[in-house]
Amino acid sequence: MKMIVHDLEDAGAISWLTEFGEGQDMIGTNDALIRHCTGCFGCWTRTPGTCVLKDEYRYLGARLALCDEMVLISRCTYGGYSPFVCNVMNRMLPYVLPYFKTLEDQTHHQLRYEQTVRLNVYFYGENQTENERQTAQALVRANSLNIGAKHYEVSFYEDVQQLKEALS
Numbered sequence: 001m002k003m004i005v006h007d008l009e010d011a012g013a014i015s016w017l018t019e020f021g022e023g024q025d026m027i028g029t030n031d032a033l034i035r036h037c038t039g040c041f042g043c044w045t046r047t048p049g050t051c052v053l054k055d056e057y058r059y060l061g062a063r064l065a066l067c068d069e070m071v072l073i074s075r076c077t078y079g080g081y082s083p084f085v086c087n088v089m090n091r092m093l094p095y096v097l098p099y100f101k102t103l104e105d106q107t108h109h110q111l112r113y114e115q116t117v118r119l120n121v122y123f124y125g126e127n128q129t130e131n132e133r134q135t136a137q138a139l140v141r142a143n144s145l146n147i148g149a150k151h152y153e154v155s156f157y158e159d160v161q162q163l164k165e166a167l168s
Contacts, residue, residue, distance in 0.1 A: 001025060001066055003117075005089075006073035007082040008160065016164055017073075025063055029084045032056035036087055043094035049112055051094055061094030064147070065113035069120065073163070076123035076156065079135025095147060103145050111148045119144045119152040124163050128156060 003025040035053045042052035051058040074085040096109035121140045144152035157163040
């Protein structure tokens with residue numbers, strides 16, 4: 001299964017995503033309201049593997065564990081994800097354990113689930129600087145290590161139309 005997390009708001013832009021692959025778990029800005037992670041670590045201590053915030057996104061860790069590919073489509077915002085995509089990533093904290101391991105001379109969380117995913121990140125937005133792209137690539141690399149991704153790719157596009165054409 002493929003999990004697609006996107007910040008697209010235009011219905012026309014979103015409609016082509018349904019053709020992007022079979023067996024999708026789609027998470028977008030037009031879905032239910034997502035609360036912000038409070039950093040309480042309740043997903044590790046009180047309700048292991050499940051966020052304590054009672055909203056539509058409390059099972060994101062388990063949902064990711066069912067996927068073999070995670071696709072992030074985000075406006076490149078100062079070298080990072082858009083606020084919505086960043087919030088979704090923060091709410092996936094239950095996917096990992098509170099214990100640490102060293103990978104490539106960096107400290108990362110141990111995985112809660114044996115399932116590993118491929119991570120494909122598509123950034124869009126006009127006038128992205130080289131520094132923003134480098135920062136975004138470093139962020140995705142760190143995220144891929146933290147979620148135990150077996151492979152990751154990062155692509156940049158000037159706008160959603162260019163992204164759509166590239167993925168079609």
